[in-house]
Amino acid sequence: MLGTGWYGAVAAEAGPGKTVAVVGDGAVGLMAVLAAKQLGAMGAPPVERSRDRGRIIAMSRHPERQELARFYGATDIVEERGDAGVARVKELTDGLGAHSVVEAVGTQESTMQAINSTRPGGRLGFVGVNYDVTIPGIDLFFANIHVEGGPAPVRRFLPELIQLVWDRKIDPGKVFDLTLPLEEAAEGYKAMDERRATKVLLTL
Structure with a gap:
């Protein structure tokens, strides 16, 4: 779960000055929030932050998981789903959408929510195992986003992640x-x- 969430954030190119949105509040989604924080999504100095920069947005409807998301670095919680969830993310980002979005569920709704929450030119990292998900080609074409994901190459990240746990930098x-x-x-x-x-x- 840690390696998978981390890969989702890396695939989405979470980093300093970026706003990251995570669709999914399961273990993988929560680890993507943790990864976004560790990769520097909150790294921009406060004076440089605007409404669409330096945020980590967790999409969750469950209070216990919202609390965990905030512990791991989420600055904003979006409870809405589907089109309403997309609208809320855009409201938080000056109408643009997030620079980096992680899809960690794998349903039709969550996939389209993730695509539509990504700003043009942004990156979507998908690590939710999707079954029977159909993406209309025209929607993906006009989204104008970069997409990367699939099975996580966990061994690629293990040395770094083990060290972070060993040094008590992440929990x-x-x-x-x-x-x-x-x-x-x-x-x-x-x-x-x-x-x-x-x-x-x-x-x-």
Whole structure:
């Protein structure tokens, strides 16, 4: 989850002076928020920030996950979805959309929300596993954005991420909000599916 969220942020070219929007508040989305912060999305000096710079926007409807998103670096929470979510992101960015957007869900709605939340010339990193998602060619054509994503090359980032954890610069483990014994793994998956847990830690 950490490596996947990190790849989403890297693919979206999150960095200093950029506004980053993350579509999805699961473990991967929350790790993308963490990654955006670590990659410097909040790095611009406050005097240089405008409404469309130096923000990390997390799209979430769940209070517990909103709290985690803010812990990991989110400056703004957008609860709206679909067209309303896109409109809210544009409202926060002077009508332009985010420089960098991470799609971490994989549904039709979240994919189109991510595409339409990206400003022209911006970058979309998609790491949500999408099934039966259809992107109208004309919509992608006129979006005029860069798109990169797919299975995360996690090993590429492991040395850096392990060091960040070892040095206590990041704490990805906070997404584990339910601990169950291994024999209750099925209940763990059910809890995540019903959004009663963000990520389940199984113990032996």
